Amino acid sequence: MARAGGTAKTIFTCGECGASAAKWQGQCPGCGLWNTLVETVAEAPAVGSQRRFAALAGAAGLQTLSDIEAREEDRLPTGIGEFDRALGGGLVRGGVVLLGGDPGIGKSTLLLQALAILSSTHEVLYVSGEESGQQIALRARRLSLVTGGLKLLAEINLERILATLQSVQPRVAVIDSIQTLWSDQLSPAPGSVAQVRECAAQLTRLAKASGITVILVGHVTKEGALAGPRVLEHIVDTVLYFEGDTHSSYRLIRAVKNRYGAVNEIGVFAMTDRGLKGVSNPSAIFLSQHGADVPGSCVLVSQEGTRPLLVEIQALVDQAHGNPRRLTVGLDAQRLAMLLAVVHRHAGIVCFDQDVFVNAVGGVKVVEPAADLAVVLAIVSSLKNRALPGKLVVFGEVGLAGEIRPAPRGQERLREAAKLGFTRALIPEANQPRQPIAGIEAIAVR
Known part of the structure; x- marks a missing residue:
């Protein structure tokens, strides 16, 4: 669908709740916040969609729920006890975890520590969109981590990241961070509502199809909520928040959503010169x-x-x-x-x-x-x-x-x-x- 002259039709999407409007207005019609609508390109409807949907419905494999074998998913411990507690016991194959927190609170440090431990027994991949490989290597050296089997990719293009994941097939992949990624199929800049939503959806689709556990790092707003539309939290399986005062050495990870475990579970850490260490007696x-x-x-x-x-x-x-x-x-x-x-x-x-x-x-x-x-x-x-x-x-x-x-x-x-x-x-x-x-x-x- 296009306007006269060939220009693509645009809509205005809220950066907080994902609601859309046909024209710009100061207040979002969905969440009521001000100055959050951003212009994005509307997707064109598919040609012959009714015939296509009929063909897809015929090919869909319907099942009866009672015929499906229910089994517990095996957990993969990260080697960091407090992190595993917040996750509900460990990482689940094909699960997607979203970890949010203030800048500098220790998200990248914790995930680098976890991947360094897992790399001794499993194939792991760290995708960095914010830091260069040299910066991450310096952090690993400062933390005295053994990273012989840890693979690193400094990339922000979604298509290249997806191709690498399909080629390497790691057991666990960390994307740091989801707001830096961009897809060449979309015109908005990285960090926009459309880019964040599409990149998260593509990574989630790959995780479910291949069994790769994907951990996404998310930025937070000044109010403490995850930046981008709330749909980002609905897409993933587990949402973890890093809490704590950056002036204190103690940090908390709280699970606010977990399809594989209890919510409001917390892990308590102390920040040391060797990274984050679990606290055995948090009281x-x-x-x-x-x-x-x-x-x-x-x-x-x-x-x-x-x-x-x-x-x-x-x-x-x-x-x-x-x-x-x-x-x-x-x-x-x-x-x-x-x-x-x-x-x-x-x-x-x-x-x-x-x-x-x-x-x-x-x-x-x-x-x-x-x-x-x-x-x-x-x-x-x-x-x-x-x-x-x-x-x-x-x-x-x-x-x-x-x-x-x-x-x-x-x-x-x-x-x-x-x-x-x-x-x-x-x-x-x-x-x-x-x-x-x-x-x-x-x-x-x-």
Whole structure:
């Protein structure tokens, strides 16, 4: 389909959600963001498409689901335990993994370490679109990696990368990064919506057909979301986010989507001069070492995927000068406002003239509602300037009616707290264990 004069028809596509519009407008009709529409070339409809579809339908191999043999996919451990935990046990043949994170947080370092370990037993390929081969060789030398069997391709043209993958047939291939690739079948520049979507789709198609495990590195926006359309996350099998403060030596990998394992699973790493090293006891990172009990501090037993994790929640409540502020680090600010309203309505504790600051120690992001009770107790402790008892852990969701709701896997949380030396736990009544857990007293509340 073309306009008079032979020029191709164009449409305007949103760079965030992938929605399209016939003409440019300031606000995306799909996601509502401003100045995200980019002009792209519309695809021409295929000639004789009805006849073609009829022929394809006749050739399609329909199956009955009960006739298909279901079997577990074999996992390939990367040799890095915390990375395997986030992946759900290892890499799956034909799986496509998307790893996103801030610049400089350690994405390329971690994947280079994993490929160096795998290269001793499997065929692996590292495709670099951002760094030259010399730069990657210098990083490998700095990390003291053995890379004798690791193949490297510095290329950004999709067709050449696909040809190399089909020729080499590696067990694992890393594409660093998906935003740098471009296909000569499309006119937009690398990093555009059309290029990112098409390149990801072509690589995914090859992975499923050949059994190659493909790991894509993705850039993130300043808001922390993966750059490009959200369809990129829907195409792949697993989406991992690198989290953590670049000023701290600790890093977290969180699985936000995983077709082969649990979501919200995390792996914890420490950045050293020899690369990223897994942390065997991550709870020690997220607990501050106070010489004595201090007001505004409460220890939460969080559940990240299949792993119980102890995190210190800190709160500071101070007299407001002007409009009171509500600030959270690692927690949901909207949920904080809701909890303050619940405390005011059902406990008579007034904070509308106070600044309230809440922080999850160690740079971890706590997203589960079971953190509510710990946040409330930390706020009240700071407001009253009274420290909570030592060796106390807390978990439980707070409802709008003031009730304390249960949290999943309560007994696993209590066992983890007891293992780390905590002696008392304030928990929802529904999480009261039937049999006492050695070393810890459970105090049930409603």
